[in-house]
Amino acid sequence: MNNDYMSKGYFLSDQSISPGNAVENNQTAFCMRTIIDKMPGGFFIYRADHDEKIIYANEAMLRIFNCNTMEEFNALTGNSFRGIVHPDDLDEVEESIKQQIRDSKYDLDYVEYRIIQKGGGIRWIEDYGHFTHSDLYGDVFYVFAGDATEKRKRQQEEKKQEQLKLLNQIDAYDKKLELINREQLRRLELIDGLSIDYESIFHLDFGEGTFHPYQISERIANNLKDEMYEISVFTSFLADYAKGWVFQEDRELFLKAVDYDYIKEQLSGNKVYHVNYRIEKNEGIEHMQLCVVNVGNIRNGFQVVVGCRSIDDAVRHETAQNKLLEEAMNQAKSLSRAKDVLLANMSHDIRTPMNAIIGFTTLAKAHMSDTQKLQNYINKIEESGQDLLQLLDDMLELSRLEASRGNLLEEKCNLYEIIKDVQANILPRAQAKEIKFLLETDGIVHPDIYSDKDHLMQIFLRVIGNAVNYTKKGGTIDFSVVEQKASNQFAIFQFTIEDTGIGISESFMTHIFEPFEREKNSTLSGVKGTGLGLPIVKNIVEMMGGTIEVSSISGKGSRFIITLNLKLQDKGKEQESSPAKGESHQEKGKILVVEDNRINLEIMNVLLADAGYLIDTAENGSIAVEMLKNSQPNEYFLVLMDIQMPVMDGHTATRKIRKLKDSTLANIPIVALSANAFEEDKKKSMECGMNGHLAKPVNMQELLELIERIA
DSSP states (O other): OHHHHHHHOOBOOOSOOOGGGHHHHHHHHHHHHHHHHTOSSEEEEEESSSSOBEEEEOHHHHHHTTOSSHHHHHHHHTTBHHHHSOTTTHHHHHHHHHHHHHHOSSSOEEEEEEEEOTTSOEEEEEEEEEEEEETTTEEEEEEEEEEOHHHHHHHHHHHHHHHHHHHHHHHHHHHHHHHHHHHHHHHHHHHHHHHHHOSEEEEEETTTTEEEEEEOOGGGTTTOOSSOEEHHHHHHHHHHHHHHTBOGGGHHHHHHHTOHHHHHHHHSSOSEEEEEEEEEETTEEEEEEEEEEEOSOSTTTOEEEEEEEEOHHHHHHHHHHHHHHHHHHHHHHHHHHHHHHHHHHHHHHHHHHHHHHHHHHHHHHHTTTOHHHHHHHHHHHHHHHHHHHHHHHHHHHHHHHHTTOOOOOOEEEEHHHHHHHHHHHHHHHHHHTTOEEEEEEEEOSOOEEEEOHHHHHHHHHHHHHHHHHTSOTTOEEEEEEEEEEEOSSEEEEEEEEEEOSSOOOTTTGGGTTSTTOOSSOHHHHOOOOOSOHHHHHHHHHHHTTOEEEEEEETTTEEEEEEEEEEEEOOTTSOOOOOOOOOOOOOSOOEEEEEOSOHHHHHHHHHHHHHTTOEEEEESSHHHHHHHHHTSOTTSOSEEEEESSOSSSOHHHHHHHHTTOSSHHHHTOOEEEEESOOSHHHHHHHHHTTOSEEEESSOOHHHHHHHHHHHO
């Protein structure tokens, strides 16, 4: 039994035992070890020398360190007290033990420290130990140890709660303190604010007959110090101040404002009064304000605080605001006058063609049998209708651009082709007036660009069109293009249109881009126009990020310079090949006209029938879809589709047609005929699958050309 116990190695004895007492000693030791091993708490003994070697450790100690055998415990701790204690806690623990041994001879020393278990776990240990001397082992420490980890956690949580409670108490105290001091702090802030705003502050005690300058401006700093003075000194000081600084016209007002009787009178029913005055400075006049506040009891010799501050910025700001208000009122009056002029011009420009339409219609009815006169009247009606339509288009275009609703496209285009189209449009008009139209394009280096072709065309056609209108027979118009600067992606192009026309007077130059403004109306100039062309051009140019400049000499001609920064096409990319155009439709076929307005439907029927086409009609998009679905392939070669219709609109009908199972029917050409004529409307038509978009009222020649091109 003894051998088994000793073989466990719990007790590491290196002391010799006398043979005579060996049996008795072993039995005693065995009993003691059995009792100690069964203790629930840890117990160990270690030497008090430098090595601190462990002599004995019970089973509970092994359990604390998560060890099964003494060999594991020895390997984990190095068989040393130093190996038991966490390295970070060792110095503090040993110093604490030494101090407790010095201070108390008979009490157990107590320390807490961490240990590292087998497997790496960290636990806290409560250590109750005592130093003693043994004849058998010499100087040793015996220690009772227990796991204090959970206790430590509870203590930390309790400490945390106590700290939180303390913080809450401090916070509550701070809030109470804040409430207590808030009014006082507010008063202090007001005082500080007053001292910042006011350059001079005085306290006057009329009961005591004294005054105290709390704050003094630089102008009077040499006259007074931060001391108590008699009221008479204050009166003398104010007189000197008024004479030296106050504007002469305001001196009487100022001195009256600080007179004792006047102060008493003003403050008898009020707490404060103000007086504005001016002072003279080297750089001019500065506006000041005197503020007098009652802070005492008038009956018993009251006290007042007098403050002086500059209100120059406020006065100047008010003056500036009044000036701005005056300017705004003048501008409003000017805008009102401009509106009246605009309405008058609109009335004139609308009523003139309307008068012609009504008048020539009356004449046509009266001469129905005279074919020649009838034809002439109809031509005049058509011409006036076109003028009215142009006015309407220009008004809508300008309104859309000014409201920033214009959409710019970025599509591939070629400057040479655009200029060629402009030339084709302008040349017949110029030749009719025997005007030379010169074109210079040698300055173009990169003709292939990304831009909005239609808007570019509109800029050039409107400006050059004006030049044709206002240039007399035999004159010259020069259209030149110069590429000024190019980068990898963009180039700056300068387009110059110069004519030898009637020119523009210097007085009218400031109004040239204003709507409906014309230097001479159509009656005086003999030139028709809405006065909207150049405002539209300016809006488009600015929308494209460019500039337009104009110079002119009355009677000699004008020059318009348009500068645009345009994106260049990447020539390194493979050029897309243009689709081959199909052959024009040789055989007149059947067209499906989708239109809900009977008058428009009647007009389209007659015009297309006269052109040799067969016509079927549908009153809305739903009927059109059903007619196509039930038709034979190639029965119709084209659909003319209105957009705004009841039951089903044109865009919805087009999308349904494009989804028909029969590919021939699904791919039938569809052209929109709509009163919606803006670029975004055209774009929407293309997006829903249409092949073209024409604006109402329809130009028949343009429609027939489009039919031939698409069909």
